[in-house]
Amino acid sequence: MTRRVAAFALAGLALALVAGVLDVAQGQGDVPLGDVWSALFARGESLNDALVRDIRLPRVAAGIVAGFALAGAAVILQAITRNPLAEPATLGLTAGGALAVTLVAAYASLAPGAPTIAVAFVGVAAGTALIGAMAAAGGGGVRLILAGMAVGLALAAGTAAVRLTRETETSGLFLWGAGSLLQNGWGPLTAGVLIGAPALLATLLLTRSLDVAVLGEQTARALGQRAGLVQLASVALAAVLTAVAVGLVGPIAFVGILAGGLARAARPRGHRQALLVALPWGAAILLAADVAGRLITGLDTETPAGVVCALIGAPVLVVVAKRLRGEVGQSLDTRAGGARWRPKAALAAALLLPVAVIGSLCLGEIRIGPGEVLGSILGRGSPLGEIALESRAPRLAVALLGGACLAASGTVLQAAVRNPFAGPELAGVVGGASVGAFLVLLAFPDAPTLVLPFASFAGALVAMGAVLALAGGGSPTRLALVGLAVTAACSAVTMLMLLNAQPAAATAITWLIGSTYATSWADFRLLAVPAALLLPLVFLAVRRLDVLMLDDDLSRSLGLRTSRTRALLLAAGAALGAAAVAVCGAIAFVGLLAPHAARLLAGGNHRRSLPMAMTLGALLLGLADAVGRTVLAPTEIPSGLVVSLIGAPYLAVLLWRSRTA
Known part of the structure; x- marks a missing residue:
C-alpha cells in the first residue's frame, strides 16, 4: 500500500471517528456529555444510559454498516461497468429495494432486520437484472446512468403511489424512505452485520478478479478468467450490499459516487486498495451527513442523512460534468x-x-x-x-x-x-x-x-x-x-x-x-x-x-x-x-x-x-x-x-x- 493510499484511508477513518463521536454526543434528549461518557463505559440503568446505548449508538453503527455497504457496492459496480458514476442509487437499485419493502409493508407485516433486508434484496435484484442486461451488452457511459435514473424514477413513482394509497400502513416508513439512520435497538443492525460482513469479505477476495475484469471481457478471457462467472458474482455481491444498506437506512444516493471518487483520487494499485479507501470514507460521509442534518434543522428535528447526501452529491456531479472533455458523437437512439x-x-x-x-x-x-x-x-x-x-x-x-x-x-x-x-x-x-x-x-x-x-x-x-x-x-x-x-x-x-x-x-x-x-x-x-x-x-x-x-x-x-x-x-x-x-x-x-x-x-x-x-x-x-x-x-x-x-x-x-x- 502506497503512502498516498494509506493517508486517504486514515483520513477517512479519522473523519468517521470524529463524526461518530459527534453523532453520539448530540441528538434528541438533553443528555450531558458526562452522562454520554458514563453510558458508553459504565453499565448504568438510567434513562440517559438507555437513550445513548439503545438509540444513539445503534444510529452511529447503522451509519457505519450502511456506509461500508454502499461504498463496497459502488466499487463493484464502477468496476464491472467501467463507469465512475455507477452506484446503487444512480442505477436504480436502491429504488427497487425501497419499492419492495414498501409493498410488503403496505400489505403484510414486515419485521425489521433480516426480513426487511431479504425483501429489499428482491427489489434490488429486479433492478440489477434490468440494468445488468444493458451494461453486459455494452450500454455504458452517461447512457447507462440516465437509464438507471429513469428506472429509479419509475420505481420511486410506484413507491409514492403505494404510500399514498396505503397511508396508514406505510406511515412508519416515512423517515426510512428519506434515508434516515434512526434505529430501534440493535436487532436490525445485528442482521445487517451478519449479512453484510461476509459479503464485504467476499468482495475483498474478488478484487483481483475485478482488476482483470476492468480490462474488458475479451482480455479477461484471454488471461484465463471466467468473465461471466466473475460478473455474476460481482453483481450478486453488489445486490446483497445494497439490500443491507436499504434495509437498515432506506434509499440513500451519492455515497458511493463520493467514496469511489475519493478512492480513485488516492491512486490505488488495484481494487483491493480502492476498497480499503472507499469503505471508511463511505462511513465517514454518511455519519457526517447525519451530523450536518442535525445542525441544519436542530437537534430535536429528524433530518435524514439521505437528504443531506443528495445536497452534497449534486454539486459534486456538476463538477464531474464540467470536467468532461469531448462530445457524444452519435445519436444514442x-x-x-x-x-x-x-x-x-x-x-x-x-x-x-x-x-x-x-x-x-x-x-x-x-x-x-x-x-x-x-x-x-x-x-x-x-x-x-x-x-x-x-x-x-x-x-x-x-x-x-x-x-x-x-x-x-x-x-x-x-x-x-x-x-x-x-x-x-x-x-x-x-x-x-x-x-x-x-x-x-x-x-x-x-x-x-x-x-x-x-x-x-x-x-x-x-x-x-x-x-x-x-x-x-x-x-x-x-x-x-x-x-x-x-x-x-x-x-x-x-x-x-x-x-x-x-x-x-x-x-x-x-x-x-x-x-x-x-x-x-x-x-x-x-x-x-x-x-x-x-x-x-x-x-x-x-x-x-x-x-x-x-x-x-x-x-x-x-x-x-x-x-x-x-x-x-x-x-x-x-x-x-x-x-x-x-x-x-x-x-x-x-x-x-x-x-x-x-x-x-x-x-x-x-x-x-x-x-x-x-x-x-x-x-x-x-x-x-x-x-x-x-x-x-x-x-x-x-x-x-x-x-x-x-x-x-x-x-x-x-x-x-x-x-x-
Whole structure:
C-alpha cells in the first residue's frame, strides 16, 4: 500500500471517528456529555444510559454498516461497468429495494432486520437484472446512468403511489424512505452485520478478479478468467450490499459516487486498495451527513442523512460534468431513429385519439351513451350529456393538452442531448416545478389557487436555467449530467420541505405523483397560453432538431450555431414541460416514452415524429385520466400513477431493445 493510499484511508477513518463521536454526543434528549461518557463505559440503568446505548449508538453503527455497504457496492459496480458514476442509487437499485419493502409493508407485516433486508434484496435484484442486461451488452457511459435514473424514477413513482394509497400502513416508513439512520435497538443492525460482513469479505477476495475484469471481457478471457462467472458474482455481491444498506437506512444516493471518487483520487494499485479507501470514507460521509442534518434543522428535528447526501452529491456531479472533455458523437437512439415512416400505424394512432376522447366522456360513475355525448357537443344535448361536458370535458381537455406539451418537451430535450432517456423528468424541469409547488402547498397553504401553477412554472424555469448556466452550453453529455444533478438537488429540497410539513403531506404527495383531478376550464386556458406561444416555435425548428441529432462537428459544418440553438431549444422544451407540470402535477414518463414511440412509428424526421409524439402523449395522458377516474370509482387514482404503471413496463422493454443500439 502506497503512502498516498494509506493517508486517504486514515483520513477517512479519522473523519468517521470524529463524526461518530459527534453523532453520539448530540441528538434528541438533553443528555450531558458526562452522562454520554458514563453510558458508553459504565453499565448504568438510567434513562440517559438507555437513550445513548439503545438509540444513539445503534444510529452511529447503522451509519457505519450502511456506509461500508454502499461504498463496497459502488466499487463493484464502477468496476464491472467501467463507469465512475455507477452506484446503487444512480442505477436504480436502491429504488427497487425501497419499492419492495414498501409493498410488503403496505400489505403484510414486515419485521425489521433480516426480513426487511431479504425483501429489499428482491427489489434490488429486479433492478440489477434490468440494468445488468444493458451494461453486459455494452450500454455504458452517461447512457447507462440516465437509464438507471429513469428506472429509479419509475420505481420511486410506484413507491409514492403505494404510500399514498396505503397511508396508514406505510406511515412508519416515512423517515426510512428519506434515508434516515434512526434505529430501534440493535436487532436490525445485528442482521445487517451478519449479512453484510461476509459479503464485504467476499468482495475483498474478488478484487483481483475485478482488476482483470476492468480490462474488458475479451482480455479477461484471454488471461484465463471466467468473465461471466466473475460478473455474476460481482453483481450478486453488489445486490446483497445494497439490500443491507436499504434495509437498515432506506434509499440513500451519492455515497458511493463520493467514496469511489475519493478512492480513485488516492491512486490505488488495484481494487483491493480502492476498497480499503472507499469503505471508511463511505462511513465517514454518511455519519457526517447525519451530523450536518442535525445542525441544519436542530437537534430535536429528524433530518435524514439521505437528504443531506443528495445536497452534497449534486454539486459534486456538476463538477464531474464540467470536467468532461469531448462530445457524444452519435445519436444514442439508433434503432428508433432509423425506423421507417409507417403511415398506416400513424393513421391508426391519429384515429384512435377522437375515439378515446368520446369513450372517456362516456365512462365514469354515471355511464353516458356516445349519442348523448355527441349531441351535447353539437348543441343538442340531454341532461346526461351536459354532465359529461361540465364535469369530464375540462379535465380531459387538460389531460390531452398536458400530454401533448409533455411529449413535445421530451422530443425537444431528447434531440438536444441526443439521448432517448432524456426528458422533463431528468432535466430538472419536474424537480424545479415540484420545489415551486411545494413552497406554495406547504409554506403558503392559504394562497389563491392560481398561485400554485405560477410558482410551479417559475420553479421549473429556474431549474432549467440553472442546468443551462452550469453546463455552459457544453456537450450533450454535460447537459445530461448537470440535469441529473439539479434533479437530485430539487428532490432533496422537496423531501426536506415534506418532512417539515406533515399535515399537508398527503396533498403534496398527490401533486408529486401528478393528477388531473378537479381541473377546470380555467386550468385549460392557463395551459393553452404557453402552449399557443411555444408549440409553433418548436414546429418551426424541426429541421434544426434533425441537425442537432447529428454529430456536433457535422452540425457546425452545415452552418448551425450548435450551442446557441441547443440552449434556445432546451429553454423552449423546458418551458413546455413546465407549463404542463404546473397544471397537471409532476407526471412522469409521458415526455420520456411518447417521443420514443413516435420515432418507432414515424422515424427520426421531426417533421413527422413531433406531431406523432404529441398525439401519443395526449392519448396516453387522456387514457390515464379516464382509467384513474373509472376503475375504482368513486375513488380517484392519480393519472400520474396510471401513466407510471404503463410507463414502467414500456421502459423495461425500451432498455432491453436498446441494449445493442
